[in-house]
Amino acid sequence: MAPAPETVRERVSSRQSWYHTLELAPGVVTPGWFDLRSVAPAVLPASLTGQRCLDVGTFDGFWAFEMERRGAAEVVAVDIVDPLAWDWPVTSGSTLVQILEDRKQGGAGFDIAAEVLGSAVRYLESSVYDLDPDRHGRFDFVFMGSLLLHLRDPVRALERLRAVCHPAGTVATMDAVDPTLTRLFPRRALASFDGDGRPWWWLPNVAAYERMVRSAGLAPLAPATPIRLPPGAGQPVVKPSRAVLTTREGRRLLGATRKGDPQAWLHSRPVPAA
Numbered sequence: 395m396a397p398a399p400e401t402v403r404e405r406v407s408s409r410q411s412w413y414h415t416l417e418l419a420p421g422v423v424t425p426g427w428f429d430l431r432s433v434a435p436a437v438l439p440a441s442l443t444g445q446r447c448l449d450v451g452t453f454d455g456f457w458a459f460e461m462e463r464r465g466a467a468e469v470v471a472v473d474i475v476d477p478l479a480w481d482w483p484v485t486s487g488s489t490l491v492q493i494l495e496d497r498k499q500g501g502a503g504f505d506i507a508a509e510v511l512g513s514a515v516r517y518l519e520s521s522v523y524d525l526d527p528d529r530h531g532r533f534d535f536v537f538m539g540s541l542l543l544h545l546r547d548p549v550r551a552l553e554r555l556r557a558v559c560h561p562a563g564t565v566a567t568m569d570a571v572d573p574t575l576t577r578l579f580p581r582r583a584l585a586s587f588d589g590d591g592r593p594w595w596w597l598p599n600v601a602a603y604e605r606m607v608r609s610a611g612l613a614p615l616a617p618a619t620p621i622r623l624p625p626g627a628g629q630p631v632v633k634p635s636r637a638v639l640t641t642r643e644g645r646r647l648l649g650a651t652r653k654g655d656p657q658a659w660l661h662s663r664p665v666p667a668a
């Protein structure tokens with residue numbers, strides 16, 4: 395039996411922050427950093443009936459639960475529970491690690507959501523780099539969102555998605571792109587590099603994003619589609635100020651508040667080994 399909305403409300407407010415906006419009971423919605431509910435119908439097929447699906451870097455589980463809702467036979471969600479195991483540049487301080495650790499609380503958001511929704515999604519602790527067909531099997535549909543940006547070696551991660559995808563399956567990725575580099579260089583593959591103090595590494599233009607996918611042995615089924623990720627109720631609103639407008643990061647945050655976080659999504663298929 396589904397828990398009463400009041401009980402669900404209490405469980406939602408037991409967490410200090412949520413990454414995903416999830417409707418856990420009628421009218422009870424988590425105050426996520428992002429609200430991806432309008433994005434999912436563009437990125438996921440309407441039906442995944444009977445398919446074995448994988449969600450990589452699941453956080454609070456939005457994409458895994460969406461795949462389950464679309465009729466998947468099995469959904470496996472993987473994540474790294476301990477943020478210390480992420481790809482941190484050596485210049486990172488402990489304050490940011492602590493902030494992200496507090497936000498994640500050992501995957502507590504996923505546990506609450508799965509229990510309340512009565513979900514059968516299987517949560518496994520694994521890095522994307524350790525995905526292995528011998529251990530995890532192969533999947534018909536593999537999804538990875540907003541993770542390439544946080545990886546020192548995004549192409550190796552894409553290679554692991556290819557390795558666990560059925561030869562006739564689909565790899566769906568959606569990740570951060572640089573809109574300015576995309577506008578200025580629509581065809582040339584270019585990326586800006588951060589890698590200083592926080593686990594933010596490569597920010598490709600759309601051409602480089604597609605090239606990364608191809609270089610991992612995945613053939614795009616269509617060109618990458620730009621998309622904006624709408625902020626959720628838990629994301630602070632950035633207001634224009636001198637401090638915000640005079641830094642590149644400030645302008646990026648302001649644009650994300652106003653228009654959503656700039657990303658692109660792509661469906662691809664493993665290319666057989668030569």
Ligand SMILES: C[S@@+](CC[C@H](N)C(=O)[O-])C[C@H]1O[C@@H](n2cnc3c(N)ncnc32)[C@H](O)[C@@H]1O
Nearest residue numbers: 450451452453473474480520521522539540541
């Ligand atoms: C920015 S969140 C994206 C959440 C979700 N995938 C989405 O698209 O909404 C990044 C997630 O990836 C996880 N993560 C970070 N490094 C990882 C790695 N090497 N392997 C798997 N997951 C990782 C983090 O713990 C976090 O849950």
